[in-house]
Amino acid sequence: LIILAGGEGAGPVHGPAGLCCYEGAMSAESAKSACWSLVPALAPLVKDCFLNDRLNSHGGIIEVLKTSSSVDSENGRNCDRLVMAIPYCGTKVEWEILFDQNHLTRPPDFIFSLEDDHWEFNPAPEHLPSLTHWHPTDDTACLSSLLEELLRQYRSH
Numbered sequence: 001l002i003i004l005a006g007g008e009g010a011g012p013v014h015g016p017a018g019l020c021c022y023e024g025a026m027s028a029e030s031a032k033s034a035c036w037s038l039v040p041a042l043a044p045l046v047k048d049c050f051l052n053d054r055l056n057s058h059g060g061i062i063e064v065l066k067t068s069s070s071v072d073s074e075n076g077r078n079c080d081r082l083v084m085a086i087p088y089c090g091t092k093v094e095w096e097i098l099f100d101q102n103h104l105t106r107p108p109d110f111i112f113s114l115e116d117d118h119w120e121f122n123p124a125p126e127h128l129p130s131l132t133h134w135h136p137t138d139d140t141a142c143l144s145s146l147l148e149e150l151l152r153q154y155r156s157h
Contacts, residue, residue: 045143060087107134123153
């Protein structure tokens with residue numbers, strides 16, 4: 001499922017206060033902090049994004065801007081949602097990635113911002129093989145591959 005953030009002044013909806021595990025820009029040097037806050041099964045998927053040269057070669061380094069949890073987290077290590085800033089043509093696009101920590105074998109949902117020039121971006125799943133063939137237990141590159149495919153669709157949009 002891919003969701004667009006709606007309307008003027010609207011943005012992604014986050015859970016109640018206290019569910020945020022991490023907030024603030026980071027680059028590859030501090031990626032370990034974001035990975036620490038994630039559900040442990042997601043950390044290798046996010047780490048691979050920082051190691052992917054194709055994601056980090058378009059005018060910057062990928063960043064995790066925020067992590068949060070869909071459930072109440074007392075230890076700060078159950079985050080299953082993150083906002084990533086992905087380099088694109090000398091700027092960055094911000095996409096929210098929503099996993100379901102109760103069903104981590106399912107692919108993530110995405111919220112694409114209406115604040116960029118491509119607000120009507122809504123890629124067709126048939127053009128995203130990493131989404132339709134999601135296997136995070138067998139392939140730690142599945143998230144970075146999916147982001148690469150989304151960027152290709154974003155460029156052609």
